[in-house]
Structure formats: C-alpha cells, structure tokens
Amino acid sequence: MAKPSINAITIDSLKNRNSLEGEFIVLNGKDLANLFSKPDSFKTKFYTLLTVENGAGKLLIDHEIYELKKNRVFFVDYNQVFRFSEVENFAGEAVLFTRSFYNLIYTGNRKIKNDTAFSDLPPMMDFSKTDFTNFRHGISDIKKEFESAALLNKEIICLMLKVSMLKFIRKTNNADYINFKTNRKNSHIEQFKNLIEVHFKDLKRTSDYAKYLAISANYLNALVKEKLDISAENLIQNRVILEAERLLLNTDLSVTEISFELGFSDKSHFGKYFKKISGESPNIFRKKFQNQHLHFREDLN
Numbered sequence: 238m239a240k241p242s243i244n245a246i247t248i249d250s251l252k253n254r255n256s257l258e259g260e261f262i263v264l265n266g267k268d269l270a271n272l273f274s275k276p277d278s279f280k281t282k283f284y285t286l287l288t289v290e291n292g293a294g295k296l297l298i299d300h301e302i303y304e305l306k307k308n309r310v311f312f313v314d315y316n317q318v319f320r321f322s323e324v325e326n327f328a329g330e331a332v333l334f335t336r337s338f339y340n341l342i343y344t345g346n347r348k349i350k351n352d353t354a355f356s357d358l359p360p361m362m363d364f365s366k367t368d369f370t371n372f373r374h375g376i377s378d379i380k381k382e383f384e385s386a387a388l389l390n391k392e393i394i395c396l397m398l399k400v401s402m403l404k405f406i407r408k409t410n411n412a413d414y415i416n417f418k419t420n421r422k423n424s425h426i427e428q429f430k431n432l433i434e435v436h437f438k439d440l441k442r443t444s445d446y447a448k449y450l451a452i453s454a455n456y457l458n459a460l461v462k463e464k465l466d467i468s469a470e471n472l473i474q475n476r477v478i479l480e481a482e483r484l485l486l487n488t489d490l491s492v493t494e495i496s497f498e499l500g501f502s503d504k505s506h507f508g509k510y511f512k513k514i515s516g517e518s519p520n521i522f523r524k525k526f527q528n529q530h531l532h533f534r535e536d537l538n
Contacts, residue, residue, distance in 0.1 A: 243318060243487050246279040248333055257391055260338035263380045266329030270294070270321040278318050278487035283333050284355070285313035286401065288373055292327035296320075298360050299479070300486055300526055308369040311361050312405060316434075318487050330376050334398060341395045349399050354406055356430060362408045375401045422460050425450055429457065429469070437476045438500040443469040478514045481507075485523045492519045 249259035251272065256262040264272075266287060273279070287310065294305040298319045303311070305327060313319050315336070339351045364372060379397045382390050432446050440446060444454040446469070454469075461469040477499060484495045496507030511519045 243278045243280050243483060245282050247282045248335065257338070257383070257394070260335045261383070261391070261394065262333045263383045264331040264333065266290075266331050267324075267327050269331040270324045270327055273319060274321045274324065278320070280316045280318055280483075281313060282315060283335050284315065284339070284351075285311070285319075286332040286334075286376075286405070287311040287313070288329045288331075288369075288376055290328045290330075290373065292325055292329075294324035294327055295322045297322065300482055301360070303361050306363070308364050308366060309361060310364060310369070310372065310405060310408075312358055313360060314355065314358070317360075318483055330373070330380060332376060332379060332398065332401075338391075338395065339398060339402075342392055342399075344399075349403065354402065356427070358406065359409060362405060364408065368408070372401065372404055375404065422464065425452065425457065425460055426464050429461065429472070433473055433476050437473060437480065438498070441473055441477065441500070443473065446473070474510075474514050478511065481511055481519065482522065485519055486526055495519070
C-alpha cells in the first residue's frame with residue numbers, strides 16, 4: 238500500500254529528548270544523523286542549523302546530495318526532507334528550533350525576523366578554519382546555556398541564536414539579505430511568500446494572492462520581478478513543483494494520487510504543468526532520481 242504522504246516530525250516527537258517546551262533543542266551531530274538515517278521520509282517542522290567539525294558522509298536535502306565536510310555548516314528549512322548516509326566519524330552540533338522560538342524576542346529589525354531573514358537561504362556554506370572556529374564557539378555557548386536551565390535561558394538562547402543565524406546569512410554575501418530595508422514593497426513580497434506556503438495546493442493564480450494582499454495582480458507581479466527577478470506566477474509554480482518533487486521522490490504515491498494531493502483536477506493537467514516547469518514528465522523525473530539515489534537508499538537499509 239502506498240504511503241499517503243511524507244510524515245511530519247516535530248521537536249516534541251523526538252522521543253526521550255529534553256527540549257525547551259518542544260521549541261528548541263541542541264543535539265550531538267551524530268545523534269541527529271542516527272535519527273535521520275532511516276529510509277522513512279520526514280518533513281521537519283523546525284529549522285536545523287548543523288555544524289560539521291569532523292568526519293564524512295552524505296546529507297540528502299530534498300533531491301540534492303551534499304558531502305559532510307569539515308568546517309561546513311548546513312541550514313535546513315521548514316518542510317524540507319533530509320536524511321544522512323554513509324556517515325563515518327561524524328562530529329558536530331545540531332541546533333533545532335521553531336519559528337516561534339526564534340521570534341521569542343523581536344528586536345524591531347526585520348533583518349532578524351525569521352520570515353524575512355531565512356527566505357531562500359542556501360542549505361550549505363563552507364567556512365574558513367578561523368570563521369568556523371568562531372561560529373562553533375557561538376554554538377557551544379548556546380549549548381552551555383541550554384544545558385544550564387538557568388533563569389532567562391530561553392531569552393538568552395534566542396538572542397545568541399540570532400547572532401549565529403546572522404553570521405550564516407553574512408557568509409552568503411548576498412546583498413538581498415545584507416542590505417534588506419523595510420518598506421511596503423518588501424512587506425508585500427514577504428506576505429506573498431507566506432501565503433504561497435499556506436495555499437499553494439489550492440491557489441495557483443497570481444490574482445488569487447493579489448486579492449489577499451488587496452493589490453492588483455499586475456502590481457504584485459511587478460514587485461516580484463523587481464525584487465526576485467522572476468514572475469509571481471513562477472514563484473507559485475516553483476513551490477508547487479518543489480512539493481511535487483518531494484512526493485515523487487519520498488513517497489510511493491502514484492502520479493494520479495500526487496496530482497490530487499496538490500489540488501489538480503486530473504493526472505493529465507498535473508503532468509502538463511510539471512513538464513512545462515521542469516522540462517520532463519513526473520514519471521521520468523521519478524525514475525531518473527530513483528536510479529541516481531539507489532545507492533543512497535540502499536545504504537540506509
């Protein structure tokens with residue numbers, strides 16, 4: 238029988254783990270690898286910041302495979318599917334936290350607000366030896382505070398976590414993050430992205446989202462093109478295709494079942510939509526990546 242969907246996993250659902258009210262936890266990197274080295278697929282309902290101090294192995298995030306390398310830092314977003322393989326002598330730290338925990342203290346600076354700062358961050362950054370040592374010290378301080386259970390530790394951890402995330406963001410050297418300025422245009426784009434996350438299965442037209450934002454579809458499209466260099470429709474389509482790829486690679490659902498899961502009226506409509514964006518049919522995509530990841534999956538069993 239086909240798996241109906243990708244299971245969601247929360248910090249609370251990590252058995253026998255002490256966390257801060259199910260919103261924050263620090264794990265040894267090896268423990269995280271053991272938790273996510275199973276063939277079952279999970280969407281995480283938290284952010285993961287992972288440092289690699291030593292060892293080797295592979296980390297699959299959605300359909301991309303990355304090497305575990307010394308001085309490398311990973312950031313896994315909400316709803317991404319990830320798992321480890323071929324892990325050897327892995328040492329590192331993993332910080333798992335929710336949106337609400339990160340926003341426990343809002344400084345008034347939107348660069349630090351998670352729905353702004355974390356948008357489209359790369360999943361991996363390589364640090365120099367010196368920069369990685371400094372970054373690791375910050376994570377170590379967070380871990381010590383977490384283990385202390387001292388007064389106001391949640392608030393202190395939240396502030397230290399913001400510093401670590403800002404260091405990761407700075408490392409991207411992306412002007413869109415670093416030079417972010419709060420204005421009405423950026424606010425509309427943030428809201429648009431958030432709405433897509435909620436409604437991409439049932440709303441696929443720019444005009445549907447423009448109504449939520451009380452602006453015209455043409456204006457919304459112009460804002461997105463100005464800021465992101467793609468159309469508003471493309472942004473919606475990319476989110477739908479991302480979810481389709483996750484379901485194709487991580488479940489046994491048929492293409493017909495996936496089409497209904499994503500709000501399409503029939504398999505044919507979904508197939509044309511998928512091919513238009515990705516350049517190949519859902520079945521070809523699935524077969525191609527199943528072959529590519531065969532050894533990865535075999536290593537998990």
